[in-house]
Amino acid sequence: MLHEQGYITDDSVAMSAFLSLQLNKPLLIEGPAGVGKTEIAKVMANALQTDLIRLQCYEGLDATHALYExxxxxxxxxxxxxxxxxxxxxxxxxxxxxxxxxxxRPLLQAITHHKKPVLLIDEIDRSDEEFESFLLEVLSDWQITIPEIGTIKATHIPQVILTSNRTRELSEALRRRCLYLYIDYPDFEKEWMIVKNKVPGIDKKLAEQITGFMQQLRIIKLEKTPGIAETLDWAAALTALHVDHLDKNIIEQTLGVVLKDWRDTRQVQMSLSELMEKTGVKAKL
Amino acid sequence: MITRQTSLSKNIVQFCRFLRQKGFGVTIEEETLSLQALQYIDYNDHEIFFQTLRATLCHSKSQLDEFDNLFHEYWKDLDKAVDAKTKEDPKPKTAFRQQASYKAISKWLHGNGNKETEETATYSIQETLLRKDFSTVPEDEVDELMQTIKSIAKRLAAKTNRRYEFSYKTDMPDLRKTLRKNLRRGGELLDIVHRRPKRNRIKLVLLCDVSRSMELYSAFLIQFMYAFQQVYRRMETFVFSTFLKRITSLLKQRNFQEAMQLLSKENNGWSGGTRIGESLNAFVNEYGKKLIDSKTIVIILSDGWDTGNIDLIKNNMEFIHAKSKKLIWLNPLAGFEDYKPHVSAMKAALPFIDVFASVHNVESLKKLGRWL
Structure with missing residues (x-):
């Protein structure tokens, strides 16, 4: 199902998504930034042909912003x-x-929606712990109480997806209510597939080189390791520039697409030839 | 609840028990869930079966990593048992248990964070102006430390004042400001201004003993100081042995390795002798009035082995105690059960300490939050 929507994945992701649909359980997705956690929700909404309701969490998010006002x-x-x-x-x-x-607000919207929606609660780790425990109530009973009106029960139980960047540990209670999925950076094959799929008209050789380079890049210790999102941006940028292979010049000029921290940029620039060499070896294989 | 009396579901139940035995928390709910999930999948496919259990029984990253091994361990064992046409042998189970306890011990040892456990604590009279190389200090535990300290820092920042300040949260209207703001529209209350209790921002001052007797804990100390300074911005860090040095700016480096390099470059009197009294005196004279007020918590990290002036300790501790909100003395030795603070310096300082406790690894640090 996910494949149809152009989401390249592996068994564990597919299985978790499938079970979460079948068992009507929220799906908690953790993993580093930019590996496509949020994308799963979007793809799921697309595949189910339903609406995506998104609740972006931030510090200080409270019930009035999440529920109703x-x-x-x-x-x-x-x-x-x-x-x-x-x-x-x-x-x-x-x-x-x-x-x-x-x-x-998003939660009430999701509960009263006219057909089963996909509810994405993004970056739950950024919200306060109070909000997390408040969420427990909604997620387990699927009802919201408004004092002036009464209790509103869910018309359709929404398909809930929670994502977290692990900036703080989530509570056990919340974990227990969800299916858990951890997504890591993809391996070469998978990333290559993704690049080829998501960037139309990309040169095969270039895709291979980009992927190889990114794989090497993630091995170095960086302040902010680039995710798939960056790979795709880069691939798109290079395609737009009509580049068909990587060389030192091109990489140096477009490094800003991939690296978002000047320290990283400096570090990579210094070890660029070494990286190129490794990538070259990989591309030949 | 669905209970299918097939050998497969029995097996899963048994597998869950096996997991629990290995210290892998599985609740009944999850067990039920995994059984329910079986309806939807083709459980003859080994891979799918594995993925299903994985998806239903795990709920954290560490559990996922652990699960793979345990799964293979169990089902391989089971296959063997079936082959031999015998019931499950109790022997491997005990072997597992031993392994588990061994694991626990090694984990505990590892959690101690110091690789030089053989050394004993000593203290030196001479000032050895050594430049220590910190590049070997492991970075892997820093993240965990930071996590813990983050939660402590959050609690610290959450202490509230009786006054109020402006807020975007909508739970507490500020009547006075609302009226004033809406006067220009003829007094119709259209915009509501909200307020929230003002937060007391607690400042921290960390004084860390880095003399020779504390060397055992140096790896932990560095991580501790670095992590705390990174997470908590209203904080000053000092190290002392025979003299006092302010290292706040060094620790504010974003990169752990860079911070370590800077720390190694400068002479901080690391692994020198100890003169707590003189160091405290220097601190009080130079920074005392500026840094310490009634919103400041002072944390001293030292074992109390001292070769200096006892009276100085007494006087300065008294000063700090009177000026600060709280004075916490963390002694790594206090972790031992039969520890009694009989060192003379410790005795002198004790009456002025609000909290006296042990911190020597991440575990004990978790308790720190309670005292702050």
Whole structure:
């Protein structure tokens, strides 16, 4: 299923995704940056032909931003408008706590969606621990309680994907509720496939060289190791420049696409010939 | 719940028990889940079967790594047992157990972080101005240390004040500011300003003893200082032996190796003698009034072996105790069960210490958060 959407993967990824669909379990994906964690959710939504609802986590994210909020301004204006109506106070109150004044945030959206959506909770490790435990409730019961309205039960249980960069350890409780998947940097074969697939019109030889170079690059200790996203950017950039093979000049000029830290750039520039040599050897094999 | 009485599901149950025995936490829920998953897959395919169990039973990176071995170990064993037409032999199990306990011990030893366990703690009177090479200090544990310290630092930063400050979070409206802001629109409350309790930002001062007697722990000390300085920005780090040196800026290097090189280049009196009193005195005189206030926690890392002036220790400890929020003395020796602080320097300092505890590896560091 994932293959159809142009997502190159291996057995463990495919199996985890499959089981998470079958068992209706959230899928927790961990791994370094830029290996395609978020992509899985997008591909899944595409494959299921449904909508992707995304909740980007950040420090200080709280329930009002994730769940719902009353459109307070609208409520006020509405009250102002009906001020001179002869409606009873209770009735007025009822209207302003209606659906049209409720701003649905991603979690509530996902639960009340008209068909089973894919809910992506991105970079959960960035949110606070309180939010994580709050999430437990939603993920296990699939319901949200709004005091003014009551409990809203999920119409369809969404397919949940959580991603984490492991900047902090997630709680056991959350882990237990999810299927776990760890994605690492791909090996040569896999990355080569991805490059060939995702960058149309790329020279075969170039793809091979790029992949080889990236594989070598990840072996060196860098501040920020480049992921597949960078490989693809680079491949696309080189294709746009109509380059059909790598040489020292080209690499030096386009290194900024791959490396995002000046220390890394400096380090790689210094050991460039050595890297080229290794890549060359690999390409011949 | 689905319970299929086939030998396969029994096997899985047994496999889960095997996992638990190896210290691999598997809950009943996960066990059930893996059994449920069997409905959807072709379990005759060994690879698919393996991937299924892997996906359902693991829930962290370390478990994934461990799982592969355990899986093969178990199923290979089982195949053997079937071949021999005997029930599972209890012998290999005990062997596993031994292996596990051995693993635990080696892990524990490794977690100690010092490779020179044979050495004993000594202290020297002379000042040996050695330049120590730190390039051999392993970097692998730094990440783990940083993780731990990060959670401590977060808690430190979360201590709240009674005052309030502006906030983007929407749980606490600031009535006064809201009214003022909306006055220009005729007093209709359209924009709500929020506030939150102001946070007390606690400062840390770390004084680290790097004399000869502490050499055993030097690898850990360096990692500790580096990780703490990296994570917690409101912090000053000093090292002392016979004299005091401020190394805050050295440790702020982003790269661990670079920091180590800088540290090696300069003479910090590493592995020299100890004069705690004089060093503390220097600290109090030079930095005391500037750095220490009621929001500062002072941490001293030393074993208390001292050849200097005891009175100086007493006076300066008293000063620091009175000025700071808290004074913590971490003594690596205090980790031993029968340790009693009978060194004279330690005795002199003890009345002014708020928390006296042991820190010598990552494990013990986890407790530090509680005292801060």
């Amino acid at each position: 009353w459109n307070y301004q609208k409520q006020l204006l509405h009250l102002k408008m009906v001020e001179h109506n002869q409606q009873a106070a209770e009735e007025k109150e009822k209207t302003i706590f209606g659906d049209s004044f409720l701003m649905k």
